[in-house]
Amino acid sequence: xxxxxxxxxxxxxxxxxxxxxxxxxxxxxxxxxxxxxxxxxxxxxxxxxxxxxxxxxxxxxxxxxxxxxxxxxxxxxxxxxxxxxxxxxxxxxxxxxxxxxxxx
Numbered sequence: 061x062x063x064x065x066x067x068x069x070x071x072x073x074x075x076x077x078x079x080x081x082x083x084x085x086x087x088x089x090x091x092x093x094x095x096x097x098x099x100x101x102x103x104x105x106x107x108x109x110x111x112x113x114x115x116x117x118x119x120x121x122x123x124x125x126x127x128x129x130x131x132x133x134x135x136x137x138x139x140x141x142x143x144x145x146x147x148x149x150x151x152x153x154x155x156x157x158x159x160x161x162x163x164x
Contacts, residue, residue: 088158
């Protein structure tokens with residue numbers, strides 16, 4: 061049980077990307093834009109890696125602002141299988157609340 065889900069707040073300018081907007085047709089204006097991921101590292105280290113361009117999501121590298129620990133901390137740590145499932149569930153839950161979500 062050494063995997064973690066994490067959520068990163070993205071700057072709203074990410075909405076200028078058609079690819080991002082197309083993935084989030086039900087985004088509620090004013091709700092946060094986020095990236096949801098899973099990692100075998102601590103979320104802090106993984107965020108730093110994204111920002112440094114190491115195994116990075118381009119949206120996080122360019123628009124990543126901060127970890128939103130209140131959205132994921134209670135779930136960690138867990139097995140890889142559980143983390144992968146939680147990544148999808150958390151992304152879906154945030155979308156239903158009007159967030160714009162990128163998750164791969």
